[in-house]
Amino acid sequence: MQMDQQTLESALQGLGLGGVRYYPRVGSTNDEAARWALEGAPDMALVAADEQTAGRGRLGRRWLTPAGAALAFSLVLYPGQAIPTTLPRLTALGALAVCTALEEHYHLAAQIKWPNDVLVARRKVAGVLVEAQWQGAELGAVVLGIGINVATQAVSAAPTLDYPASTLETELGAAPDRLELLRQVLSASRHWRECVARPEFLQAWEAHLAFRNEWVQVWPGNLTAGQAATPWYEGQICGLAADGALQLYTATGAVVSVEAGEIKLRPKE
Numbered sequence: 205m206q207m208d209q210q211t212l213e214s215a216l217q218g219l220g221l222g223g224v225r226y227y228p229r230v231g232s233t234n235d236e237a238a239r240w241a242l243e244g245a246p247d248m249a250l251v252a253a254d255e256q257t258a259g260r261g262r263l264g265r266r267w268l269t270p271a272g273a274a275l276a277f278s279l280v281l282y283p284g285q286a287i288p289t290t291l292p293r294l295t296a297l298g299a300l301a302v303c304t305a306l307e308e309h310y311h312l313a314a315q316i317k318w319p320n321d322v323l324v325a326r327r328k329v330a331g332v333l334v335e336a337q338w339q340g341a342e343l344g345a346v347v348l349g350i351g352i353n354v355a356t357q358a359v360s361a362a363p364t365l366d367y368p369a370s371t372l373e374t375e376l377g378a379a380p381d382r383l384e385l386l387r388q389v390l391s392a393s394r395h396w397r398e399c400v401a402r403p404e405f406l407q408a409w410e411a412h413l414a415f416r417n418e419w420v421q422v423w424p425g426n427l428t429a430g431q432a433a434t435p436w437y438e439g440q441i442c443g444l445a446a447d448g449a450l451q452l453y454t455a456t457g458a459v460v461s462v463e464a465g466e467i468k469l470r471p472k473e
């Protein structure tokens with residue numbers, strides 16, 4: 205279904221959204237949501253766009269959102285007090301919401317490539333970008349941005365430097381309706397938000413971890429040409445710590461907790 209302000213508002217009724225702003229074409233929905241937050245956006249305010257001209261991913265990477273082919277949206281959230289444990293969980297909240305919507309409504313087995321990618325058949329179909337607004341040491345609003353590759357045109361034909369990409373159309377044989385998918389992901393986000401601080405959230409996150417028991421390397425995320433090409437860590441993914449850090453079982457038998465970085469499968473020797 206075609207997206208516009210009115211169809212979006214009526215399709216998303218009853219989800220507890222604080223407001224909806226739709227843009228046929230925008231730089232980045234995360235930027236619009238951040239601007240709205242500075243003007244006092246309500247909790248669960250949604251910004252959605254058909255096309256992004258300056259969509260971005262983690263580590264300043266470009267995120268492609270061609271018109272009519274993808275879902276690109278951002279939610280404004282006010283997480284309240286429990287910052288240290290809740291903030292890293294918000295990225296997982298977005299990823300988990302996409303995974304559960306894909307599982308429940310499309311029977312796709314979706315997994316989370318820690319910390320923020322959603323994979324189907326080991327290829328990336330969605331990404332999550334969380335950006336926080338601080339007032340000194342106080343956390344103000346958080347913008348939770350989600351991009352989903354729906355139709356085949358959503359990904360560039362050129363191989364990405366980041367990670368092999370796919371689309372829901374490729375995985376399902378037909379592109380799902382974007383409005384329905386948006387509703388399903390927002391509804392799942394609402395569910396996961398209610399239990400974000402509870403043990404079952406961590407359990408669900410852990411159960412969706414991609415590459416469990418596989419050997420991976422963790423690389424600095426922002427390597428520039430000429431920098432030493434050495435991974436920070438190498439080990440088998442064995443789970444998550446309570447704060448959401450990735451746990452690796454290393455060759456020496458030690459378990460290390462990884463708080464940041466880029467996961468790559470260890471190349472075969």
Ligand code: BTN
Binds near residue numbers: 234
């Ligand atoms: C990543 O894979 O690194 C994260 C991608 C996040 C993309 C979404 S699309 C909606 C929102 N607006 C942006 O500019 N980025 C996020």
